[in-house]
Amino acid sequence: MTRPDNTIQVAVSTVIFALRPDDQDLPALWTPFVARTRDPHLGRWALPGGWLSENEELEEVAARTLGETTGLHPSYLEQLYTFGARDRSPTGRVVSVVYWALVRADEIERAEPGENVQWFQADNLPDLAFDHNRIVDYALQRLRTKVEYADIAHSFLGETFTIAQLRTVHEAVLGHKLDAANFRRSVATSPDLVDTGEVLTGTPHRPPKLYRFTRTPNPTR
Amino acid sequence: MTRPDNTIQVAVSTVIFALRPDDQDLPALWTPFVARTRDPHLGRWALPGGWLSENEELEEVAARTLGETTGLHPSYLEQLYTFGARDRSPTGRVVSVVYWALVRADEIERAEPGENVQWFQADNLPDLAFDHNRIVDYALQRLRTKVEYADIAHSFLGETFTIAQLRTVHEAVLGHKLDAANFRRSVATSPDLVDTGEVLTGTPHRPPKLYRFTRTPNPTR
Incomplete structure (x- = not known):
């Protein structure tokens, strides 16, 4: 139980779902991603997020990084799941605590997103960075099996x-x-x-x- | 997004619930704890668990540490929640990914627990190490609000x-x-x-x- 040599990093990411019109003007699920500005996966789309710093709570990191990128400030973020598979990052072990929220269309209209943000239809995503496709799939599955x-x-x-x-x-x-x-x-x-x-x-x-x-x-x- | 100086540790713990007779021979919820053999919280009861090592999956740590202490090998461990509050450990920031499982009485009878393990009634716990009382309370609440x-x-x-x-x-x-x-x-x-x-x-x-x-x-x- 001695603390191990610490080579494991903790990150926090957020999946946001919103209902927005698709190209035929029918409501569809959309989710925002941020273009990566460095390796690994430079240029690929990734969930909004960042490293956990020693002085922030998990949910504060989720809220801050989400605000900085998408301009969204959901009233309620819920922890979804923690993804920690050994092979999920090519540059060392990263444990990602993932939050999620559902937002209304008017919240998106009021938001001022950063330059590197783009919304995609949740059922038609590009090849995302890391295991983020898997994370969004998990979130979608949870959304679809929600009792309420x-x-x-x-x-x-x-x-x-x-x-x-x-x-x-x-x-x-x-x-x-x-x-x-x-x-x-x-x-x-x-x-x-x-x-x-x-x-x-x-x-x-x-x-x-x-x-x-x-x-x-x-x-x- | 540069990796921060890494002062955050990742641990994995497990909450096990079983139905066992109470002192009036009525079925009650019980959960096992392990006596801490070092500081912080030397001698206090804690959830079975340990540090995440670089080469183990989260669930493998949960299963291994649970087996080493309680002798239990549940067929199914589910991730419950990740606890990461800044103040939850007195010796530095620790993010704990918590798993849980429900076990049958016959599984406990077959198990060969370690010396430092003791089962407590879930609604009458001692003052546990760290925020483990809060973790068990959260698990109990999830159990009670389960739809199925x-x-x-x-x-x-x-x-x-x-x-x-x-x-x-x-x-x-x-x-x-x-x-x-x-x-x-x-x-x-x-x-x-x-x-x-x-x-x-x-x-x-x-x-x-x-x-x-x-x-x-x-x-x-």
């Missing part, structure tokens, strides 16, 4: 939403279309959802009803 | 079980008694549970039916 879609929808849509908006969240996360009528029926019987009595403004006629969840969802759990 | 009690019961009880045995698992995890008749009713209507057609042997008359889950549960998720 209420939480996901709340993070992406905010407090109130139409049934059609809720369906687009489910479709974007699942990566395939859902039958609109079936979806409406299953949602109508959900005890978690209530009619707010309000409607979506700015729509011509028969404006759709706005709903909200009956409890305060936990953003990423 | 089928998974927990399967890990503790094995393939088949009586309704009464299943109730003791729920009671031990929740830390309080449940109404037997209500529990039986709620379980009887569960689509996840099937009557095996067999009964518990070794009981005098009216031997209780044995049930199993309809799917293969995932031990700690």
Whole structure:
């Protein structure tokens, strides 16, 4: 139990998911990456992140590096998983503690990203640096198997939403279309959802009803 | 992004939960600890674990240190959470990747533990080394909020079980008694549970039916 010669480094990275229109203007899952400015993997896209320094908490590193690169400051970052496989970095052992968050489209519009940042559709990523493809795949899998879609929808849509908006969240996360009528029926019987009595403004006629969840969802759990 | 002077150490620890009789012979959650043989916290109880070495995978460290101390070799260890608060160790920054597993009573009976190992009831722990009380509390909370009690019961009880045995698992995890008749009713209507057609042997008359889950549960998720 004597402390070993220390050749292991600790890094912190963050996976951000947002719902944004794809090239056919349909909502899809997107995630931001930062171009690497040095070796290894110079020029490749990588998750926002950096080394853990002695005086920062893990989540502070996640929040700081995310802000510096993407301009995003999510109200809530959750620890996702720690990746530490021996062969994941070509320049020595690196243990990466990975955080994740879901952000709304208006948060992205307000953000001022750095020059080296680009958003990619989560189901169509380039060959990322290190094992970052594997990390995003893991995050996607966790998102898709989440029991509480209420939480996901709340993070992406905010407090109130139409049934059609809720369906687009489910479709974007699942990566395939859902039958609109079936979806409406299953949602109508959900005890978690209530009619707010309000409607979506700015729509011509028969404006759709706005709903909200009956409890305060936990953003990423 | 230059690698910082490396003063941060990575450790791996494991929380094991088992269902064992308490002093009134009622099933309760127990977890094993190892007495520290050096400073800091000499003599205090700590989670089984050790330093990450450059040539071992995270889970290998968890499995090895667990085997060396408790004699347990769970078929499945899952990563629980990574604890890295600045102040969690008095002798420098330590990031601990924590694994967990649920084990059956017969696995403990077969195990050959080391001399410095002792099991404690999870809801009545001594003042542990470092932040290990906090780690066990976190693990307990995760266990209690797990959606799938089928998974927990399967890990503790094995393939088949009586309704009464299943109730003791729920009671031990929740830390309080449940109404037997209500529990039986709620379980009887569960689509996840099937009557095996067999009964518990070794009981005098009216031997209780044995049930199993309809799917293969995932031990700690």
